[in-house]
Amino acid sequence: MSYQGVYEQIVQGRAGAWALAALSGEVRAVRHPLGFVCLPLERDGGEGVCIHLWSDSFAPARSTTSQIHCHSWDLVSHVLYGQVRNVHAVVTDAELDATHRVFEVVSGVDGDRISPTRRTVRQATGVVESFGPGDLYTLPADRFHSSVVPEGGEAATIALGRGHPGSHDLSLGPLGAGDHHVSRRPLDAEETALAVRLITAHVS
Template sequence: MSGMTLYCTLSEAIKNGRTDQVSEWATGVLDEVASGRGETAAIRHPLGFLCLPVHRQGDEGVCVHLWGPLWHTSLTTLPTHCHSWELLSCVLTGELHNQVISVIDDNAAPTHRVFEVHSSADGDEIRPTARRVRHETASVDVYRSGDCYELPAGVFHQTVVPDLTELVVTVALGLTNPNAVDLSLADLDMSTHRVRRRKCDRGETIAAASIAHQAIAAGVPLTGHQ
C-alpha cells in the first residue's frame, strides 16, 4: 500500500471487512504510546472521551477514541451534535450505541437552539444561531467489537456508552466536507461561550494508552463485519 495515506489504508481495510488489520494498527500505536516512545498526546474531548490524534493530512484525520469512567465530563450543550466531516468508525473493544437524531425546526414550541461549534487547538467556541428546534430519536444502532459504521457529515447523532464502567475503544476516521459545519444543540438562552480541550500530560497519556492496549489484547479476535 505504498503511496497511500494512513486514512486511505485504514478506510480501505474497514470497507473490505478487514477489521483485524485496523486492530493490529491501533494496537501498535497504543503500544508505542504506552511504552513512552510515541509523541502523541491524548486530549480530553468536551463530549466526554479521550482522543489520541494520530494522523492529520489535509482534509483527512485518524484518531483513536477512548470512552471510560475516567473521562466523563459535564457538558454545556446536549451530547447531540453533527460533524462537518464524514465519519468512518471501527469499534475495537466494548459496546456503543449510535443514536441518529431528527432535528425539526420549530419556532412555535422549540425546546433547544442550534449552535455552531468553531474548533481550534485549545478548545471550541460555541455560538448560537437563529435556528430554534425540537428533536427526537430517529434510530439507535448497537455496535460491538469488530463492528464498523459510517455517518455522513451534517447528520445529527449522539454516541452513547450504555455501561459507564466499561472501556470502549474505537478508531475514528474523518474526511472534511467543505459544505458542512460542526453543530450542536443547547438551551434556548445559552450564549456564546468557549469549551476547553485539555491536553493530557505524558503520564496521563501513557496510562490511557496502556489501559486501551490491554483491553484490546484481552478481547476476542475481531470478526470483521459491518
C-alpha cells in the same frame, strides 16, 4: 499512515495491530467535550484519524451544550472493543415549542468557539444502532446523533473523518445560552499513558 492506509488496515482485519503500532509512538490524549478521551493519530488536510476511548477511569469534560451534535465531516468508525450505540436524533425546526437551539462549533488549537445560531428546533430520539467489537459503521456529515456507551462500559473505536465541503460542526444546546469558548484539556503524561494501557490491554 494516511486515512486511506488506515481504512485498508481495518477492512483487511488488521485494525488491532495498526492501533497497537500507532499507540507505541508519541501521542497526547485530550479530554473531549462529548464525553470520551481522544487520541489524535493522523491529520492531513481535511482527513484525520483518532482513537476514541470511553472509560470511567477518566472524569468526563463538562459539556456546555449537549451530546447531540453533527459533524462537518463524514465519519467511518471501527469498534476495537466494547459496545457503542449510535443514537440518531430527529431534529425539526420549531419556534414557539422549540426545545433546543442549534450552535455552531468552530474548533481551534486553544479549544472550541461555540456560537448560537438563529435556528431553534425540537429534538426526539430516532433509530438507535448498536455496534460491538469488529463492527464498522459510517455516518455522513450533517446528521445529528450522539455516541453512547452503556453505563459503566468500556469501549474504544478508530474514528476516521473526511471533511465535507460546505458543512459545519453543530451541537444542540439550551435555548438561552450565548456565545462562549470551551477549552479542550489535554491529559497529562500519566493519564495519557493510562489511556494507552487500557486500550492495549483490551486489543492485545
